[in-house]
Amino acid sequence: MKKILVIGSAGQIGSELTLALRDIYGGDNVIAGVRKTKPSEKLTSTGPCEVVDALDVDALVSTVKKYNIDCIINMAAILSATGEKNPMLAWDVNMNGLINVLEVAREHNMKQVLVPSSIAVFGPTTPVDNTPQETILKPTTMYGITKVAGELLGDYYEKKYGLDVRGLRYPGIISHETEPGGGTTDYAVAIYYEAIKNKKYTCFVNENTRLPMMYMPDCLKATIDLMQADYSKLKHHSDFNVGAMSFSAGELAASVKKYIPEFEITYQPDERQAIADSWPNSVDDSAARKEWGWKPDYDLDAMTRDMLEVIGEKHKKGLI
Numbered sequence: 436m437k438k439i440l441v442i443g444s445a446g447q448i449g450s451e452l453t454l455a456l457r458d459i460y461g462g463d464n465v466i467a468g469v470r471k472t473k474p475s476e477k478l479t480s481t482g483p484c485e486v487v488d489a490l491d492v493d494a495l496v497s498t499v500k501k502y503n504i505d506c507i508i509n510m511a512a513i514l515s516a517t518g519e520k521n522p523m524l525a526w527d528v529n530m531n532g533l534i535n536v537l538e539v540a541r542e543h544n545m546k547q548v549l550v551p552s553s554i555a556v557f558g559p560t561t562p563v564d565n566t567p568q569e570t571i572l573k574p575t576t577m578y579g580i581t582k583v584a585g586e587l588l589g590d591y592y593e594k595k596y597g598l599d600v601r602g603l604r605y606p607g608i609i610s611h612e613t614e615p616g617g618g619t620t621d622y623a624v625a626i627y628y629e630a631i632k633n634k635k636y637t638c639f640v641n642e643n644t645r646l647p648m649m650y651m652p653d654c655l656k657a658t659i660d661l662m663q664a665d666y667s668k669l670k671h672h673s674d675f676n677v678g679a680m681s682f683s684a685g686e687l688a689a690s691v692k693k694y695i696p697e698f699e700i701t702y703q704p705d706e707r708q709a710i711a712d713s714w715p716n717s718v719d720d721s722a723a724r725k726e727w728g729w730k731p732d733y734d735l736d737a738m739t740r741d742m743l744e745v746i747g748e749k750h751k752k753g754l755i
């Protein structure tokens with residue numbers, strides 16, 4: 436039986452991944468690691484919660500020992516836009532946090548470590564359409580630099596120490612449970628909230644900006660499927676491209692308008708435009724499909740219907 440520690444359990448992916456893993460492995464076997472002292476009721480009522488900061492090795496080790504952890508998922512990171520405002524913080528959290536996790540995992544003979552990566556590993560010289568699995572990795576953001584180094588470190592620990600490290604290059608993740616913070620792809624979440632609340636949205640990238648995106652149910656499926664994949668079938672470890680859908684900001688707005696015809700969007704690109712422009716339009720995820728059977732379920736309109744329904748309900752209840 437796995438005993439999993441999710442670091443970054445209060446974040447956009449961590450909050451839902453922790454609950455999904457608790458459904459599979461049992462609440463007591465999935466420990467929510469949070470930096471906030473007050474985690475959500477959903478996290479505290481479904482299993483153990485601990486204050487864990489990957490930069491604090493002693494606290495990390497004591498949590499690992501307390502629960503006999505044999506799998507760590509490190510979802511704590513500073514995303515691209517915040518990383519450009521504070522590159523040293525991004526380096527510290529994303530690199531020092533990661534090496535601490537890998538070292539603790541090695542020293543305590545973990546069965547598995549999950550280290551998320553991102554489309555941010557790519558840069559302006561990478562082929563933009565159907566970006567290959569093996570390609571140019573020359574990012575121009577600090578976030579991207581830490582993600583490339585994270586992939587290399589994951590593969591290094593796998594090869595040198597036999598530590599089972601796995602990771603995905605997440606596209607922009609869209610969800611309605613916990614809002615993202617500090618990312619370049621955040622507009623693809625904010626548009627739904629603003630469409631429900633105000634029927635209008637000012638988008639910080641231009642209409643033609645096209646990026647790979649994924650709805651949270653597919654994100655959870657990809658993450659859990661990779662964790663459960665047969666190790667002997669994996670040729671890659673820390674750097675799987677995973678695709679689901681690819682759309683421009685204009686196409687996203689058109690999808691929202693199908694359900695809220697009076698919705699209005701304007702475009703005021705800011706410094707995040709350059710980051711978005713340095714990332715691919717779409718990715719080739721044939722390695723993930725071949726090695727562990729990856730296949731997404733949601734397309735843009737299916738996601739839009741779901742997002743508007745759930746956020747609409749939250750709005751009616753006065754929760755947003």
Ligand code: SER
Nearest residue numbers: 514515553618619620
């Ligand atoms: N969603 C992330 C960001 O925009 C990309 O991994 O920074």
